[in-house]
Amino acid sequence: MKKKQLKRTFRILFIIASISSLWFVPWILVKAWILPLPDTIQEQVEEAITHGVDGMIVYVDEAGKPPKFYTAGWHDRENKIPAKPDALFKIGSITKLYVAVAATKLIKAKRLSLDKTLADYFPELIGRIENANEITLRMMLQHRSGIPNFTNFPNYWVNPPETRQEKLEYALDLPASFKPDKGYEYSNTNYMLISDLIDKVVGYSHQQYIKEEILIPLNLNNTFGSLHDVNIDDVMSGYYVGIENDIKTDYSGLMIATAQDVGMFLRALNDGTVFNEGEQEIYSYVYEHGGLLPGYQCLAEYHNEIDTVVVQFMNTTNFDGYNWNLSQIVINRIVKIIKCKKRE
Numbered sequence: 001m002k003k004k005q006l007k008r009t010f011r012i013l014f015i016i017a018s019i020s021s022l023w024f025v026p027w028i029l030v031k032a033w034i035l036p037l038p039d040t041i042q043e044q045v046e047e048a049i050t051h052g053v054d055g056m057i058v059y060v061d062e063a064g065k066p067p068k069f070y071t072a073g074w075h076d077r078e079n080k081i082p083a084k085p086d087a088l089f090k091i092g093s094i095t096k097l098y099v100a101v102a103a104t105k106l107i108k109a110k111r112l113s114l115d116k117t118l119a120d121y122f123p124e125l126i127g128r129i130e131n132a133n134e135i136t137l138r139m140m141l142q143h144r145s146g147i148p149n150f151t152n153f154p155n156y157w158v159n160p161p162e163t164r165q166e167k168l169e170y171a172l173d174l175p176a177s178f179k180p181d182k183g184y185e186y187s188n189t190n191y192m193l194i195s196d197l198i199d200k201v202v203g204y205s206h207q208q209y210i211k212e213e214i215l216i217p218l219n220l221n222n223t224f225g226s227l228h229d230v231n232i233d234d235v236m237s238g239y240y241v242g243i244e245n246d247i248k249t250d251y252s253g254l255m256i257a258t259a260q261d262v263g264m265f266l267r268a269l270n271d272g273t274v275f276n277e278g279e280q281e282i283y284s285y286v287y288e289h290g291g292l293l294p295g296y297q298c299l300a301e302y303h304n305e306i307d308t309v310v311v312q313f314m315n316t317t318n319f320d321g322y323n324w325n326l327s328q329i330v331i332n333r334i335v336k337i338i339k340c341k342k343r344e
Helices: 003-034 041-049 092-108 137-141 164-169 188-202 206-215 259-271 322-343
Strands: 055-062 068-076 289-293 296-303 308-314
Touching (some): 041 322, 055 259, 092 259
16 A cells, blocks of 8 residues: 555544444443463464454463463464464564663663763753753653653654654753652653664664674574565555555564563563673663554563463454454453453
């Protein structure tokens, strides 16, 4: 589908979704929530497909057991290729975990400081981002900076900017969401700036730094910085409700990985093996995350009480957002199934 046609379709879908979501969306979620819990994870994954998901991959790593994979639906709907457990997937904001670890390593090496300000690192943003001289790297890592989120710009996904500078422009010259460290608001702008800061400090791409310092040491050989680094046929197709075409080549950006690689990274983050000595004490972000891009949504969770990592990929999204709520319902049911099995 040509880019102009895609944008036009997105605008139409947005209007339709705004009118219809109140009537139709809740019942899909209620159904997904109240259905009897299946006996197995595979049954739950197959059930999720009946709620309007085109394809799904689930990776489960229970401590002391070999990891398990579960799939249903399509890797490529048009060509009738079934979902593959080793497919690459756009992991969206799960990328923030890797960026936070990379920043931690540079802080431990005293190449960055948690207490230096945005103004210290990007003096050109003084007067363009409110409170730049008070916002610290720590606040940015923790989404406590008050810097506006560029993806909140009206109709951002209808006509997304193509460059990082264009994205940043959507967050400049706006009032702060709150005074530094006086609130919390999830902001993609924080982590884009942190990524840019890593580029600036190391003198090359932060993705290359992540590869050298995180991916290679953990043997994460199926994690990449861009669609340009992979065979596109290995990437699971992405679908948007109301759009027939596969949109996996649109909205590129952030990282690409298999469910197993994400799971291995999350295990290493939570057990501390991703860190060198003294780094974990510095780490200032969360230990699990979700990701959402048009056509792609994913969740990576660690459940301490059962020492289990669960990674869930779904390749269908929509404007009114019920598929995101659906993904949370499904992963919660998967965790319940795991817990039930452990009690048997």
